[in-house]
Each structure stands twice: as structure tokens, then as C-alpha cells.
Amino acid sequence: xxxxxxxxxxxxRDEVRSWLADHRExxxxxxxxxxxxxxxxxxxxxxxxxxxxxxxxxAVHWPKTYGGRDATLAQQAILTDEYIRADGPERINxxxxxxxxxxxxxxxxxxxRAAHLAPILRCDEIWCQGFSEPDAGSDLASLRTRGVRxxxxxxxxxxxxxxxxxxxxxxxxxxxxxxxxxxxxxxxxFILIDMHSAGVEVRPLVQINGEKRFAEVFFTxxxxxxxxxxxxxxxxxxxxxxxxxxxxxxxxGSPAAFNRLLDQVIDLSRRQPRYDGVAADDPDVRRRVxxxxxxxxxxxxxxxxxxTQLSKGAELGSEASLTKLYWSEMETRIEELAVDVxxxxxxxxxxxxxxxxxxxxxxxxxxxxxxxxxxxxxxVQKNIIAQRVLGLPRES
Amino acid sequence: MDFDFSDEQYLLxxxxxxxxxxxxxxxxxxAMWDDSSGRSPxxxxxxxxxxxxxxxxxxxHGGSGMTExxxxxxxxxxxxxxxxxxxxxxxxxGAPLLARAxxxxxxxxxxxxxxxxxxxxxxxxxGSPFVADATADLVILEQDGELHALTQERLTLIPQRxxxxxxxxxxxTAETGDDTRMSSSAEHRQWAxxxxxxxxxxxxxxxxxxxLDMTVAYVSQREQFGRRVGSFQAVQxxxxxxxxxxxxxxxAVYYAAYALANDLPDASIATSVAKAYATDAERKANTEAxxxxxxxxxxxxxxxxxxxxxGKALELxxxxxxxxxxxxxxxIYATKS
Numbered sequence: 084x085x086x087x088x089x090x091x092x093x094x095x096r097d098e099v100r101s102w103l104a105d106h107r108e109x110x111x112x113x114x115x116x117x118x119x120x121x122x123x124x125x126x127x128x129x130x131x132x133x134x135x136x137x138x139x140x141x142a143v144h145w146p147k148t149y150g151g152r153d154a155t156l157a158q159q160a161i162l163t164d165e166y167i168r169a170d171g172p173e174r175i176n177x178x179x180x181x182x183x184x185x186x187x188x189x190x191x192x193x194x195x196r197a198a199h200l201a202p203i204l205r206c207d208e209i210w211c212q213g214f215s216e217p218d219a220g221s222d223l224a225s226l227r228t229r230g231v232r233x234x235x236x237x238x239x240x241x242x243x244x245x246x247x248x249x250x251x252x253x254x255x256x257x258x259x260x261x262x263x264x265x266x267x268x269x270x271x272x273f274i275l276i277d278m279h280s281a282g283v284e285v286r287p288l289v290q291i292n293g294e295k296r297f298a299e300v301f302f303t304x305x306x307x308x309x310x311x312x313x314x315x316x317x318x319x320x321x322x323x324x325x326x327x328x329x330x331x332x333x334x335x336g337s338p339a340a341f342n343r344l345l346d347q348v349i350d351l352s353r354r355q356p357r358y359d360g361v362a363a364d365d366p367d368v369r370r371r372v373x374x375x376x377x378x379x380x381x382x383x384x385x386x387x388x389x390x391t392q393l394s395k396g397a398e399l400g401s402e403a404s405l406t407k408l409y410w411s412e413m414e415t416r417i418e419e420l421a422v423d424v425x426x427x428x429x430x431x432x433x434x435x436x437x438x439x440x441x442x443x444x445x446x447x448x449x450x451x452x453x454x455x456x457x458x459x460x461x462x463v464q465k466n467i468i469a470q471r472v473l474g475l476p477r478e479s
Numbered sequence: 480m481d482f483d484f485s486d487e488q489y490l491l492x493x494x495x496x497x498x499x500x501x502x503x504x505x506x507x508x509x510a511m512w513d514d515s516s517g518r519s520p521x522x523x524x525x526x527x528x529x530x531x532x533x534x535x536x537x538x539x540h541g542g543s544g545m546t547e548x549x550x551x552x553x554x555x556x557x558x559x560x561x562x563x564x565x566x567x568x569x570x571x572x573g574a575p576l577l578a579r580a581x582x583x584x585x586x587x588x589x590x591x592x593x594x595x596x597x598x599x600x601x602x603x604x605x606g607s608p609f610v611a612d613a614t615a616d617l618v619i620l621e622q623d624g625e626l627h628a629l630t631q632e633r634l635t636l637i638p639q640r641x642x643x644x645x646x647x648x649x650x651x652t653a654e655t656g657d658d659t660r661m662s663s664s665a666e667h668r669q670w671a672x673x674x675x676x677x678x679x680x681x682x683x684x685x686x687x688x689x690x691l692d693m694t695v696a697y698v699s700q701r702e703q704f705g706r707r708v709g710s711f712q713a714v715q716x717x718x719x720x721x722x723x724x725x726x727x728x729x730x731a732v733y734y735a736a737y738a739l740a741n742d743l744p745d746a747s748i749a750t751s752v753a754k755a756y757a758t759d760a761e762r763k764a765n766t767e768a769x770x771x772x773x774x775x776x777x778x779x780x781x782x783x784x785x786x787x788x789x790g791k792a793l794e795l796x797x798x799x800x801x802x803x804x805x806x807x808x809x810x811i812y813a814t815k816s
Contacts, residue, residue, distance in 0.1 A: 084481060084482060084483065084484060084485075084548050084733070085480065085481045086480055086482070086737065086739050087480070092480070113640065121530035133559065156480055224736075261588060280803035349811060349812075353812075363812055369805075369808035370804055370808065371803070372803075372808055373619070373755075373805070373807040373808035373811065374804060376807055377752050377755055377807065378757055379725050380731075380752050381728075381730055381731050382727075383725075384482070384730035384731060384733075385726075385727055385730045387480060387482045387730075387734075388482045388729075389482055390480070390481070390482075391480065391482040392483070395483070397682075405722070405723050405726065407729065408719075408723060409723060422620075429567075434779065448700070460715070464719075465715065465716040466712070466715065468722060468723070469718055469719045470715070470716030472719075472722065473695050473718055473719065473722060474694065474699070475698070475699060475709040475710065475713075475715050475718065476699060476706075476707045476709050476710040477710065478707065478710040479707050
């Protein structure tokens with residue numbers, strides 16, 4: 084047992100830290116924009132992705148062969164940590180870099196890798212994920228978007244929903260039903276669809292907070308070459324499970340993000356008036372802050388234990404559900420605490436003169452609530468943990 | 480970074496676990512409930528044989544000079560098997576405390592005998608009204624800000640029966656004197672408390688793990704409404720939540736052991752994190768275990784209550800979860816900017 088960084092990892096951390104420090108102004112410039120506003124604002128984020136790539140920091144987890152750095156898991160964690168501390172801009176191509184790229188490395192053909200990996204790295208292709216449908220949420224395998232073979236093409240008809248970045252996407256990796264005669268998990272195919280194709284229509288969805296960060300995507304007789312199928316036809320469920328494994332893993336739940344959030348809440352509690360004093364005088368606030376510290380600290384330790392296991396060759400299987408369940412529920416508790424610390428000011432909306440951080444705490448609180456729904460709801464995670472980790476019976 | 484144990488550490492754990500599997504079954508534990516001493520000389524001999532009694536005593540005093548990280552997996556197993564003997568008081572706290580804070584004469588007189596298991600030691604720290612296993616040959620008492628090493632002729636003991644019939648608690652009054660005084664710096668007293676709290680947290684993780692395993696096994700075979708109880712989602716979700724906190728508590732106690740072994744600046748806070756988290760995790764396992772066993776778990780005959788009571792007892796020792804949360808919030812608001 085040893086928590087010291089190796090000399091190589093320490094050197095990597097120093098490199099990343101000094102690079103981010105050198106780019107402080109560019110980071111601040113990008114952060115003044117919101118990518119969901121589109122146009123030049125979105126382009127700022129695209130340019131930032133290219134800057135990261137050119138510095139060799141865009142996809143450190145990818146193999147060198149594909150333009151990455153073969154970074155170890157420890158180094159990936161270091162980069163994420165430093166990036167969050169430096170207040171780095173949101174990674175707009177995380178679905179390409181984090182999900183599709185690695186999936187193609189496992190299941191893709193040489194042609195698919197050649198066609199897409201480099202454009203993902205350069206952020207020439209923005210990728211979306213097309214899994215969920217209006218009637219296939221937690222029960223993903225009941226999806227109904229059809230793919231019917233027609234010569235060298237599949238013809239796609241149907242609808243996807245909750246598509247993050249949908250308005251800006253160039254490509255979407257989709258699950259479509261290619262066989263209706265077999266049990267539902269067995270007739271699904273994983274296919275890559277060019278969103279600029281004829282018959283693709285994107286309609287923005289307005290979220291609970293008024294933002295338009297995701298969309299609905301409609302497919303009407305969209306022709307997609309058979310060569311865009313990833314893995315075997317009708318074996319898409321297996322491919323998708325690999326993709327979801329990348330999503331539910333440690334990548335989405337970074338200890339540094341939660342440590343930073345907690346520090347902000349502590350700071351807030353010291354300043355927010357409460358009756359004749361500040362929130363930090365309230366023993367119940369203090370108790371909840373202590374619990375939040377415990378939760379973030381234990382999460383960080385859990386991640387370090389998992390990283391150690393993975394670095395020794397263990398596979399991240401259903402245990403990823405434990406990580407997702409832990410951080411999404413923790414994040415919600417901490418954001419709830421922040422809103423409670425604000426007290427009566429907690430309900431103030433952006434532009435209200437007395438709104439703290441222009442209402443951003445409430446916005447973050449809403450996004451935390453979403454985290455218990457996306458990438459598998461807490462209830463789905465518990466089913467997975469019970470049945471696949473604890474081995475409890477599946478009868479109904 | 481390597482947050483895992485070595486092959487040697489796992490091997491020691493496996494050997495210890497195998498011994499407990501033979502010598503510390505629920506039947507053995509129940510026998511201790513009815514035994515006047517509550518302790519088994521045969522099992523103590525096995526602990527000696529495995530070197531557990533001298534594990535944390537420096538080599539020059541006949542021990543093996545191992546660390547908290549070597550010990551933590553054994554404490555977890557001791558909790559899991561409900562080991563009646565005072566591994567926590569003797570090996571995790573008392574012996575290494577004497578090695579740190581004892582006078583030269585005290586160390587000379589006791590350490591090699593504690594290492595060989597010929598003598599036993601226990602501790603009574605500030606905030607604990609009772610001393611577990613106070614019939615030990617040597618009792619280290621914290622009194623009025625001082626640590627004293629006392630033998631039985633300086634002590635008056637009044638037994639205090641625990642709901643956990645395998646625990647042996649006593650009220651202790653002591654005749655302290657210059658000859659019993661140890662080095663009593665605040666650091667030594669904090670060291671003793673942190674070690675006791677972290678070791679208790681670790682035993683709680685063992686208890687919680689056992690409760691979870693027993694309950695998973697039970698609901699996997701028990702049938703109602705023509706199906707196995709463990710196939711109901713309400714049952715599955717309780718156990719999934721329990722696994723999450725028990726597994727997380729493991730991370731917390733392993734790190735506390737590392738921080739203590741390396742005298743890290745965050746050792747006391749890591750200990751409070753571990754004790755608070757492990758206490759809550761065990762409480763969750765304790766609650767769900769009885770609930771999911773149903774009526775059979777409420778009977779004296781079923782072994783479940785042996786774990787329920789040990790867990791409850793340990794939750795309360797060396798600071799409960801709220802007490803440790805208070806240490807953490809006081810530290811946060813005093814230091815974190």
C-alpha cells in the first residue's frame with residue numbers, strides 16, 4: 084500500500100499543471116461562453132478541444148497508435164484532477180473521446196477506426212449517443228427504432244431522445260432493431276449514422292432549467308451503409324454494454340470535481356447569513372458538511388482502490404454500478420445542502436439582484452438530480468448490483 | 480499509487496481466517512457467553528502460534544514489528560468471526576502504546592511477555608467508562624490526562640455485563656502512582672485513541688460484511704409467495720445499498736490504517752472518517768439483516784443476534800458516528816479555507 088505518486092506520474096502531473104497554468108487566459112475566455120448558445124460560442128469550445136489535442140492532452144487514454152498517449156489509469160485520473168482544479172471548459176466531444184472511440188477500438192473495423200478516430204481527436208466530428216427512446220428508457224432493450232436491410236444499406240426509421248449535444252452533432256452512434264423475431268436483446272444492432280444524412284431531424288428539448296443541452300432525433304428512411312455496423316449485426320447489445328461500461332466507470336465521477344464542490348459549499352456556509360450569524364454556526368449545517376466531507380473522501384478512496392485493481396488487470400464490470408450509484412447520490416446531497424445553506428435566497432433565479440452566483444447553485448442542484456437518472460437510474464444500478472454483484476435471484 | 484495489500488499480507492489474512500473458521504464458530508462464541516472468563520486459553524494459544532500477539536511489538540522486544548496495514552485485515556476478520564479475545568485492546572492499541580509511551584523499565588518488564596502471549600494487556604481510554612478485558616495482566620488507563628500501566632493488585636474491578644455476552648466489561652478504579660506513570664504527551668493519548676477508534680471501525684466492517692453475507696445467503700434460499708425472497712426488488716435494493724456502504728467502509732478503514740502506519744498529518748481525520756462511515760455502514764447492515772431475516776432473526780436460537788449485538792456495541796465505542804462528524808466539522812471550520 085502506497086499513496087505516493089511514482090516519479091513518472093509526478094512528472095506527468097507537473098507537465099499538465101504547468102500547461103494548464105500557461106493557458107489560464109484561454110480557459111477563462113472559453114468559460115465566458117456557453118456552448119449551448121451555439122454559433123461562435125460553440126466554436127470556442129471546438130477550438131479548445133483542438134488546443135488540447137495539439138498539446139497531446141486531448142485523449143491521453145487512447146493508445147499511441149490512434150493518436151493518444153497510452154496514459155495509465157493513474158495518469159488519466161491525474162489529468163482529470165488537474166483539469167478540474169484549473170476550471171477547464173466542458174469537454175464537448177466527451178461522447179466521441181470517452182465512449183465511441185474506445186468502443187471502436189474494441190469492436191470497430193479498421194475502416195471505421197480510420198474514418199472516425201482522427202476526426203474525433205481533432206474535434207472535426209462531434210458525436211452523439213442514440214440509445215434512449217421515448218418508450219425505452221431504463222428498459223433500453225425494448226427500443227423500437229428499426230433498421231431494415233436494403234442492399235448495401237440499412238434504412239433507419241424511428242426516434243431517439245435525451246440526445247446530449249444533438250443540435251451540434253455530426254454523427255450519432257445508435258442502437259436499432261434489426262430483427263423483430265428474436266428475444267429483445269438479440270435483435271439489436273449498433274450502427275453509426277451521419278446526422279447530416281437526408282431524413283435526420285433534430286428538435287431541441289427544453290430542459291427543466293430552461294437550457295437546451297439535449298434534443299430529440301428523428302429518423303425517416305435514413306440510408307446508412309452496412310459497413311457502419313459496429314460488431315456483428317444483431318449483437319449490438321453486447322457492444323452497447325461495453326460502451327455503457329465506459330460511461331458508468333470512473334470517468335464521469337471525478338473525485339476532484341466533488342472535492343471542489345464541497346470546498347465551495349464550505350466557503351458558502353461561512354458567508355451566507357442565517358438569522359443573526361452565518362450558516363456555518365448552525366450545528367445541523369456543520370453536521371451535514373462533515374458528512375459531505377466523509378462522503379467525498381470515501382469516494383476518492385473508492386476510486387483509488389478501483390484504479391489499483393484495474394491497473395493490475397482487473398476488468399471493470401458490474402462494479403461500475405457501485406461507483407455511479409455512489410457519486411450521483413452524493414452529488415445530489417451536496418447540492419441540496421448548498422441550496423439549504425442559501426436559505427430563502429436558494430430560490431432566486433438568474434438575474435434576480437440578490438441571486439448568489441446568478442442562481443447557479445439551483446441550476447447545479449437540478450443537474451445533480453438528473454445524474455440519478457441518466458446513464459442508468461439509481462434503481463437500475465441497484466438491480467445490477469443485486470443481481471450481478473451479489474448474485475441474488477432474477478425470477479419475477 | 481497502490482491501494483492494495485501485498486501477497487504476504489493476504490497470506491497472513493488467509494491463515495488467520497482459516498484458524499478462525501476452525502476455532503471461532505458461532506458455537507464457540509456462544510460457549511464464551513456462558514463461560515465465566517469469556518476467554519479461551521486454547522484459542523489464545525492459536526493466536527500466539529500465528530504471531531498475532533506480538534505483531535505490533537518491535538523486533539528488539541520479541542515482536543515482529545509489523546504495521547497497522549499488516550494488522551487491518553486481521554481486525555476485519557476478527558470482527559467478521561466475532562473473536563472474543565482482545566485482539567483490538569492487546570495488539571492494536573495496548574502493546575504498541577506501551578512500546579511508544581512506556582518507560583524503559585515498563586518496556587523491559589512487559590513487551591517480550593506481551594509478544595509471546597505469556598501476558599495480556601488492555602486499555603481504558605478517556606471517554607470510555609468501562610474497560611474491556613480488564614482482567615488482563617496489564618491495564619493501561621488514561622486518567623486525568625495521564626497514561627498509567629497498572630497490574631491487577633493496583634486495580635478494583637466491577638463487572639458490567641454487556642448485551643453481547645462475549646464481551647467482558649469492567650468499571651475500574653486504580654491506585655496510580657509515580658511507578659505506574661507512562662509518558663503522557665497529548666500526542667500519545669491521541670495516538671492511543673485514534674488506534675482504538677480505527678481498529679473498532681475495522682472490526683465493524685468485518686461485522687457488517689458478515690451480516691450482509693448471511694442475509695444474502697438467507698434471502699437466496701428462503702421462499703414466500705412461491706418465489707425466493709431475494710428475487711423481490713424491495714429486498715434486492717436494500718442489499719445493494721448495504722453492499723455499497725460496506726465496500727466503501729472498507730476503503731475508509733484501509734486508508735486509516737495506512738495513515739496511522741505512516742504517521743500522516745491527516746491520520747486523526749482519516750480515523751474519524753473511518754469510524755463515522757463504518758459505524759453508519761454497520762448500522763445499515765444491522766438494520767437490514769434483521770429486517771430481511773424476519774421473525775427467525777429475532778430468536779435466541781438463530782445466530783444472527785450474536786452479530787447484531789457485537790455490531791451495536793462497537794458502534795458506540797471510541798466515538799459514535801455523530802461524535803466523529805463533530806471532530807471533522809470542527810477541523811473543517813478551524814482549518815480549511
